[in-house]
Amino acid sequence: MATFNTQNSVSFALRHKYFQASLQQAIRNQLVSSDITKVDTSNLKTIENPYISTDGTATTQAVAGTYSVSAMATTEDSLKVTDEIIVPTHIFDFEAKTANFDLFADFLDNMSYQVRYNWDKYVLNALLSQATGTYTTPAGGFTTPANIQKIIGDLLGKVAGYANGIGNNPFLVVESTDVTGFIQMAMSSGFNYADAALNNGFAGNIGGVDVYVIRGGTFVTASMGSQSFTNSGHRLFGLKGLAVSANPGGFTYDEKMVSGKTGREVVAYGYVGAKIWAVHAGLFVNITLA
Amino acid sequence: MAKTKEAPVDETNLDAATEPVAAPKVDGDRKARWAQFLAQAEAQASERGTSEIFAAQKARGEFDTIPDSFI
Numbered sequence: 124m125a126t127f128n129t130q131n132s133v134s135f136a137l138r139h140k141y142f143q144a145s146l147q148q149a150i151r152n153q154l155v156s157s158d159i160t161k162v163d164t165s166n167l168k169t170i171e172n173p174y175i176s177t178d179g180t181a182t183t184q185a186v187a188g189t190y191s192v193s194a195m196a197t198t199e200d201s202l203k204v205t206d207e208i209i210v211p212t213h214i215f216d217f218e219a220k221t222a223n224f225d226l227f228a229d230f231l232d233n234m235s236y237q238v239r240y241n242w243d244k245y246v247l248n249a250l251l252s253q254a255t256g257t258y259t260t261p262a263g264g265f266t267t268p269a270n271i272q273k274i275i276g277d278l279l280g281k282v283a284g285y286a287n288g289i290g291n292n293p294f295l296v297v298e299s300t301d302v303t304g305f306i307q308m309a310m311s312s313g314f315n316y317a318d319a320a321l322n323n324g325f326a327g328n329i330g331g332v333d334v335y336v337i338r339g340g341t342f343v344t345a346s347m348g349s350q351s352f353t354n355s356g357h358r359l360f361g362l363k364g365l366a367v368s369a370n371p372g373g374f375t376y377d378e379k380m381v382s383g384k385t386g387r388e389v390v391a392y393g394y395v396g397a398k399i400w401a402v403h404a405g406l407f408v409n410i411t412l413a
Numbered sequence: 414m415a416k417t418k419e420a421p422v423d424e425t426n427l428d429a430a431t432e433p434v435a436a437p438k439v440d441g442d443r444k445a446r447w448a449q450f451l452a453q454a455e456a457q458a459s460e461r462g463t464s465e466i467f468a469a470q471k472a473r474g475e476f477d478t479i480p481d482s483f484i
Contacts, residue, residue, distance in 0.1 A: 257469070344475075344483065351454035381435045409463070411473075
C-alpha cells in the first residue's frame with residue numbers, strides 16, 4: 124500500500140502524465156556542412172575533377188607577329204569516398220510491444236541524427252584538414268571582442284581580389300566557446316546591430332561573412348574512419364559552394380530479423396567523403412587560435 | 414535497446430563501492446597509439462598538401478601533450 128502525504132511515495136492511485144508523445148532526446152547540435160559545401164548524393168565512389176595545373180603563358184610584347192610556344196598541363200584531382208558512418212541497435216519484440224512510446228520511430232529519429240551529426244563533423248574536419256590558407260589570430264582568439272573585426276578583415280583579405288573571392292559568400296565556422304567575443308562585440312556596436320544580436324542571440328553575418336557556430340569539441344585531433352585529423356584548437360574560414368561533400372545514395376535505414384533474438388535489429392548508415400579541390404585549397408583558411 | 418541502470422551501492426561499505434573495478438589504462442599503450450596517430454596524420458598531411466601546416470603545429474607544441482579526448 125502506498126503511503127500518502129510523504130515526499131517519497133509513488134502511487135498508481137495518483138495521476139501521472141507523459142509530458143510528450145515521444146521519448147525525450149538530448150538537444151541536437153547545429154549541422155552546417157551542407158550550407159557551406161555542394162552536397163553530392165550520386166551513387167559514385169569517386170568524383171573526378173581534373174584541373175589546369177600549368178596555365179598558358181601570356182606575353183605582352185611589341186608587335187612582331189612571332190611567339191614561343193609554352194606547354195600547358197593538367198593534373199588529376201578527385202574526391203574518393205573512403206569512410207562510412209553506422210549506428211546500429213536492436214529493439215526486442217517485448218520492448219516494442221510494451222513500451223509507452225513508439226520505440227522504432229523515436230530510435231530511428233535519434234539514429235538518423237547521429238549519422239547526420241557524425242557526417243557533418245567528418246566533413247568539417249576533412250575540409251579544415253585540406254585548407255592550405257593559414258592564419259593565426261591575435262592573442263585571445265575569438266573570445267576577445269576587440270579581435271573579431273581585425274580577424275574578419277584579415278580573413279577577407281585572404282580571399283579578396285579573386286573572381287571567387289569576397290563576393291562568393293565567405294563563411295567562418297567557430298565553436299560555441301568562441302561566441303562570447305562575437306556577442307560582446309555586437310552588443311557594443313550599438314543601435315540596430317546591437318539589437319539584432321540581443322534579439323537573435325547571435326549576429327550571424329559580420330562584414331559579409333556568414334558565421335556558423337558549432338559545439339565545442341567538433342574540430343578534433345583524432346581519427347575519424349580512415350582519416351587522421353589534427354584540428355583541435357583550429358577554426359575554418361572559406362568560400363561557400365567551392366568544396367564538395369559526398370554522401371552517395373543518401374542516408375540508409377534498415378531493419379532486419381536476426382537469429383536468436385525477437386524483434387528487429389535496426390541500423391542507420393551513410394557514406395562520407397569531402398574535398399576542397401586543389402585549385403581552391405588556398406581559399407580555405409586553417410585558423411590557429413592564439 | 415540497451416538499458417542503463419545504476420549499479421547498486423552497498424551503503425554499509427562505501428569504501429568498497431568506490432574502489433576501481435578495472436585496472437587503469439597502460440600509459441605506454443596510449444603513447445604508442447598517439448605516436449602512430451601522429452605518423453598517420455603527418456603522412457596524410459603530405460597527401461593533402463598541408464605538410465607545412467602540420468610542421469607548424471608540431472613546432473608550436475600542439476602535439477606535445479596527448480589530449481584527454483584521445484582514446
